[in-house]
Amino acid sequence: MHLGVIGLGRMGQIVVDRVLEAGHDVVAFDLEPEAVATAADAGAEPADSVPDLADELGEEKRIWLMVPAGEAVDATLEELEPHLDGDDVVVDGGNSYFEDSVRRAEACSAAYLDCGTSGGPAGAELGFSLMVGGPEWAYEELEPAFDAVATGPDGHERMGPAGSGHYVKMVHNGVEYALMQAYGEGFELLHEGRYDLDLESVASVWNNGAVIRSWLLELCEEAFREEGTDLGDVADRIEGGSTGTWTVQEALEQEVPLPLIYTSLAERFGSRADDGRFSRRLASRLRYGFGRHEVPRR
Ligand SMILES: NC(=O)C1=CN([C@@H]2O[C@H](COP(=O)(O)OP(=O)(O)OC[C@H]3O[C@@H](n4cnc5c(N)ncnc54)[C@H](O)[C@@H]3O)[C@@H](O)[C@H]2O)C=CC1
Numbered sequence: 662m663h664l665g666v667i668g669l670g671r672m673g674q675i676v677v678d679r680v681l682e683a684g685h686d687v688v689a690f691d692l693e694p695e696a697v698a699t700a701a702d703a704g705a706e707p708a709d710s711v712p713d714l715a716d717e718l719g720e721e722k723r724i725w726l727m728v729p730a731g732e733a734v735d736a737t738l739e740e741l742e743p744h745l746d747g748d749d750v751v752v753d754g755g756n757s758y759f760e761d762s763v764r765r766a767e768a769c770s771a772a773y774l775d776c777g778t779s780g781g782p783a784g785a786e787l788g789f790s791l792m793v794g795g796p797e798w799a800y801e802e803l804e805p806a807f808d809a810v811a812t813g814p815d816g817h818e819r820m821g822p823a824g825s826g827h828y829v830k831m832v833h834n835g836v837e838y839a840l841m842q843a844y845g846e847g848f849e850l851l852h853e854g855r856y857d858l859d860l861e862s863v864a865s866v867w868n869n870g871a872v873i874r875s876w877l878l879e880l881c882e883e884a885f886r887e888e889g890t891d892l893g894d895v896a897d898r899i900e901g902g903s904t905g906t907w908t909v910q911e912a913l914e915q916e917v918p919l920p921l922i923y924t925s926l927a928e929r930f931g932s933r934a935d936d937g938r939f940s941r942r943l944a945s946r947l948r949y950g951f952g953r954h955e956v957p958r959r
């Protein structure tokens with residue numbers, strides 16, 4: 662296979678490496694020349710623009726986008742569009758909103774595959790888990806690339822029609838938020854609680870046979886090992902949030918209750934108040950109002 666890869670950041674570079682390693686050819690483009698040079702060092706053919714990449718691919722175009730979700734995907738598709746026809750296949754491996762993917766699949770001249778990617782840069786060695794939506798023939802056509810980028814043939818699956826791959830990945834991320842919240846709460850109680858515990862040891866012993874063992878728990882173990890049992894200078898602030906917001910919005914629309922995922926998202930937003938949470942400050946002042954309890958002041 663001759664694959665074009667556009668977007669050569671943390672994830673795109675892994676796509677390039679794994680596809681090359683599987684013996685395929687890659688032509689690579691990124692807005693950042695340094696990223697293109699890194700891909701070229703790995704063995705990819707460098708392209709200096711989107712049209713150049715399309716030209717290099719020749720008649721049969723198989724193109725993998727790994728750019729940030731949103732405008733970058735639309736901008737890239739707009740540049741690609743004059744070079745595409747119905748025999749070509751474009752894969753969006755980023756975290757795009759599933760309704761955007763449905764819209765793009767309708768507008769794109771090529772067959773369009775929305776591919777939810779899980780595993781992150783830390784999963785590079787093992788390969789990713791890929792959730793793909795779009796036409797069956799295009800999925801089958803791209804199977805050699807999916808085999809290479811995923812953990813293997815079992816690491817990818819066609820979920821259904823356009824949008825379904827990114828829909829499944831959106832829900833995956835909601836689950837990810839809730840799992841992180843659950844581990845966070847458990848370790849917070851252990852940290853604040855009545856025993857002086859080494860949290861790396863706790864995570865390690867849990868990871869060996871416990872019901873709650875998981876990759877996220879292995880990452881907890883790594884975090885305590887690298888940062889210390891009190892997490893050192895890691896700030897009380899969680900960034901990100903778009904995929905969890907989409908999950909909660911969809912749940913509201915479908916009237917499906919997701920209290921854990923919603924709470925995890927709310928905790929994320931709550932962590933960003935620079936000056937302390939207004940609601941907590943008001944609750945503190947109200948306790949004075951009804952009970953004359955002392956108000957801690959800054
Ligand atoms: N980092 C992660 O853990 C995961 C990320 N994703 C998704 O994969 C996508 C890429 O993520 P990362 O690699 O982490 O981001 P990144 O920020 O490391 O890399 C993005 C790359 O795209 C390039 N780029 C941006 N606009 C472009 C354009 N118009 N044309 C060509 N290149 C362009 C940037 O120069 C950069 O090199 C995102 O949608 C992200 O949400 C999915 C799963 C896991």
Ligand SMILES: O=C(CO)[C@H](O)[C@H](O)COP(=O)(O)O
Pocket residue numbers: 756778779780781834837900901902903904905
């Ligand atoms: O998809 C991922 C992991 O599965 C990415 O790491 C993503 O960026 C995480 O989402 P958020 O930014 O909403 O935390």
